[in-house]
Amino acid sequence: MTHIDDGQLIALIDGALPGEDTRIAEVHLDRCAVCRAARDRLAGRLERFGALLRAEEGRVESKRRWAFTHDRRAVLAAGIALTIAVATTAPVRAWLVDGWSEPKTGTVPDPVSESVSTLRFPSERSLVVSFGQRQASGHLTIESTSGGMIEWISTDSTVELVLVDGRLEVENNHGTRGDYALRVPASHVDLAVFVEGTEVWSSSTGALASARIPVGHR
Amino acid sequence: MDAAAYFRAHHEMLVRYLARLSGDHELAEDAAQEAFARLHRSPPRHQDEIRGWLFRVGTNLVWDAKRRSSTRRRLLATRVPGAFLGDQPRRPDDEAHSAEVRGHVRAALDRLHAKERSALLMREEGFSHREIAQAVGTTTGSVGTILARALEKLARELSLDGEDAG
Numbered sequence: 001m002t003h004i005d006d007g008q009l010i011a012l013i014d015g016a017l018p019g020e021d022t023r024i025a026e027v028h029l030d031r032c033a034v035c036r037a038a039r040d041r042l043a044g045r046l047e048r049f050g051a052l053l054r055a056e057e058g059r060v061e062s063k064r065r066w067a068f069t070h071d072r073r074a075v076l077a078a079g080i081a082l083t084i085a086v087a088t089t090a091p092v093r094a095w096l097v098d099g100w101s102e103p104k105t106g107t108v109p110d111p112v113s114e115s116v117s118t119l120r121f122p123s124e125r126s127l128v129v130s131f132g133q134r135q136a137s138g139h140l141t142i143e144s145t146s147g148g149m150i151e152w153i154s155t156d157s158t159v160e161l162v163l164v165d166g167r168l169e170v171e172n173n174h175g176t177r178g179d180y181a182l183r184v185p186a187s188h189v190d191l192a193v194f195v196e197g198t199e200v201w202s203s204s205t206g207a208l209a210s211a212r213i214p215v216g217h218r
Numbered sequence: 219m220d221a222a223a224y225f226r227a228h229h230e231m232l233v234r235y236l237a238r239l240s241g242d243h244e245l246a247e248d249a250a251q252e253a254f255a256r257l258h259r260s261p262p263r264h265q266d267e268i269r270g271w272l273f274r275v276g277t278n279l280v281w282d283a284k285r286r287s288s289t290r291r292r293l294l295a296t297r298v299p300g301a302f303l304g305d306q307p308r309r310p311d312d313e314a315h316s317a318e319v320r321g322h323v324r325a326a327l328d329r330l331h332a333k334e335r336s337a338l339l340m341r342e343e344g345f346s347h348r349e350i351a352q353a354v355g356t357t358t359g360s361v362g363t364i365l366a367r368a369l370e371k372l373a374r375e376l377s378l379d380g381e382d383a384g
Contacts, residue, residue: 005366006363007360007362007364009366010369011359011362014347016358016361042369044379045372046341046365048378049323049372049376052322052376057321059321
């Protein structure tokens with residue numbers, strides 16, 4: 001008896017044999033245990049191969065997701081560690097901590113004036129305010145306790161001035177850098193400079209020709 | 219032809235098949251995209267051939283990419299001796315480790331001939347023997363033989379026979 005070859009058995013399993021061939025094959029299978037065993041063996045192989053393939057893909061996908069998640073965690077951890085490392089280095093710490101605190105210490109940092117004590121408020125005088133090298137954005141208050149006019153002569157239109165109850169408030173909303181001159185009439189003998197609500201200079205503590213005031217390092 | 223509808227209907231299946239075929243999901247995505255682009259530019263004459271056409275084009279794109287990559291590696295290896303460790307004979311434990319990393323089924327598939335792999339994987343996607351024959355370039359009557367040959371090889375490697383299969 002001639003047996004059905006494996007190729008034809010697979011075609012039979014998949015319904016790919018032409019009609020007449022299918023009928024002949026089925027008649028043969030009814031009588032041939034060898035071919036029935038071969039058909040069952042092939043059908044089992046096909047089924048198990050599909051199951052193994054899908055199972056392995058599931059495992060690989062699960063591993064890939066696990067690795068992806070842990071990669072992200074590793075990147076996050078590395079990012080945090082790097083941030084801490086950078087933040088604790090001296091220059092960065094100085095920038096973060098000292099830079100922030102400077103305007104609040106009540107001192108006028110980095111004076112550019114050659115004189116801080118000899119100036120006695122002549123009839124007209126200038127106070128130069130620089131917003132420093134960094135893009136500054138903040139709030140500067142020039143307060144006169146004796147009243148009268150304070151004239152702002154800066155030509156920079158980005159600096160907004162509001163004169164309220166003798167207080168001249170300077171808001172550098174645009175982060176403009178540069179020097180600004182403030183002309184103060186002689187009558188304004190009591191003058192104080194506030195940065196972020198903290199008095200950083202006052203005429204009672206010493207005359208100041210000019211000062212570099214880091215307005216609102218934030 | 220509603221290209222969007224064909225994309226929705228076949229894209230996922232095509233990518234899965236090409237990824238199984240190549241073992242490279244990125245390559246599969248690229249090849250599938252290119253196959254759909256070609257479908258848009260020059261579709262087959264008969265709509266009922268579109269699925270088989272997409273798989274045939276995708277298969278060819280994957281094999282072309284693999285061939286190019288292989289050629290580049292060979293060229294580089296001849297100019298820069300030792301550039302690729304993969305060109306050296308592998309030790310059995312390297313093979314075992316590689317199979318462990320890639321997966322045993324993946325590794326076994328990689329050892330099949332191109333036609334055997336395509337035929338088996340297309341069958342897994344539910345293609346008929348006629349469609350498989352068109353895609354791999356053979357007769358419908360030969361597909362069963364190709365599948366049987368592939369299964370014979372895999373049965374040894376993956377223990378597909380018996381209760382301890384897999």
